[in-house]
Amino acid sequence: MSSYQHVVIGGGVHGCAAAYHLARSGRSVVLLEAATLASAASGGFGKRGVRGNKRDLRELPLLRRAYTxxxxLSDLLGADVGYERTGGVNLIERPATGLRGGLVAARAHAQVQSALGVPTEVIDRERVLDLLPEVTDAVVGGLHAPLDGMGDQTATTRAYAAAAQRFGAVVVEGARVTRLERDGAVVRAVICDDGERYEVGESVLVAANAGAAPLVERELGVALPLWTIYPQALRIRPPGTSPARLLVGHDSRTVSLKTVEDGVVMVSGGWQGRPGSDGSGEVLEDQVEGNLREAGAVFPALAAAELLEASAARPESCAQDQIPIIDVVPGTANVLVAAGWTGHGFAIAPAVAEELSGWMLSGRRPPALAPFAVDRFVERVGT
Structure with missing residues (x-):
């Protein structure tokens, strides 16, 4: 039996980053990871985008802080996190895309994003060609966010964990949480499948991503409106140099592209796998083919690219309104949950960790996290 002021459940980037800030503040912290660090959504090949362009407006205050x-971060944590500020472009092919996209909406998006801390400019086709000479003739313009970039999700997660340990945090891998022992509204202990018991002095953070909602429902009786998805990612090698010199997204196509190493292009953007028999995901051939078609439609040179790897192995939690839940679990006094990242939580992780650890230390919800309260899904009578 061990006792800690704070118990963090989940060894992904959000759990490790929160543990780092708590330990740096002088608190006793244990981080419990069911498998190994960065073994789920915070791992895998390639890099993840640090993207403000076309991000939900409620996340932009966090993204603005994350930009700084x-x-x-590499210097702060004492390890290379693979960060590159490449800039990013959201390409536009159509005059209008539904009610929210297309060239007709570009100026408004740029205006609002810039006002909220994500400098953005509308660029015409000529400027797009300056940045991406091999782009399809169908592109008529884009939204350019010069502060966007990418980072190595596995390296970042492990760097936060190692830095947390240097400040005294205990990291336990292979520690699958099976019970949360309650005394009324307070969780007093966290118990793992090996019988190890971790007594809680102050608070518990459930940051286990796809594992968070099942644990919270089973042990605390609260059903969070989250579900599990299996995002697909591809590694392809173009016949020549990579045409994706920036972080590339698209206004109307389901695709995003980035060059990750040695000219290899990582292709993703919303295509999904399916659950496999071992709890991870597996790819679907039609989804791989669809993603490759979209990549080739944006950059014709990629139509002849060699597929090196396809994966949908790493589960992610998805929220009903596509932004995370970061809140005290209803009915508890000392359990916070951070989940539902919907495939875009990596970019804001450094800023979320600052705010979330501050909440755990002070007991006060920071304004930047107010949009992610669980009660946004509950009708407020009389308001």
Whole structure:
């Protein structure tokens, strides 16, 4: 039996980053990871985008802070997190895309994003060609966010964990949580499948991503409106140099592209796998083919690219309104949950960790996390 002020459940980037800030503040912290660090959504090949362009407006205050943190994160943590500020472009092919996209909406998007801390400019086709000379003739313009970039999700997660340990945090891998022992509204202990018991002095953070909602429902009786998805990612090698010199997204196509190493292009953007028999995901051939078609439609040179790897192995939790839940679990006094990242939580992780650890230390919800309260899904009578 061990006792800690704070118990963090989940060894992904959000759990490790929160543990780092708590330990750096002088608190006793244990981080419990069911498998190994970065073994789920915070791992895998390639890099993840640090993207403000076309991000949900409720996340932009966190992204604005993250923009300032990423360039110095390797020095802060004492390890290379693979961060690159490449800039990003959201390509536009159509005059209008539904009610929210197309060239007609570009100026408004740029105006609002810039006002909220994500400098953005509308660029015409000529400027797009300056940045991406091999792009399809169908592109008529784009939204350019010069502060966007990418980072190595596995390296970042492990760097946070190692830095947390240097400040005294205990990291336990292979520690699958099976019970949360309650005394009324307070969780007093966290118990793992090996029988190890971790007594809780102050608070528990459930940051186990796809594992968070099942644990919270089973042990605390609260059903969070989250579900599990299996995002697909591909590694392809173009016949020549990579045409994706920036972080590339698209206004109307389901595709995103980035060059990750040695000219290899990582292709993703919303295509999904399916659950496999071992709890991870597996790819679907039609989804791989669809993603490759979209990549080739944006950059014709990629139509002849060699597929090196396809994976949908890493589960992710998805929220009903596509932004995370970060809140005290209803009916408890000392359990916070951070989940439902919907495939875009990596970019804001450094800023979320600052705010979330501050909440755990002070007991006060920071304004930047207010949009992610669980009660946004509950009718407020009389308001």
């Amino acid at each position: 943190l990423w360039p110095g």
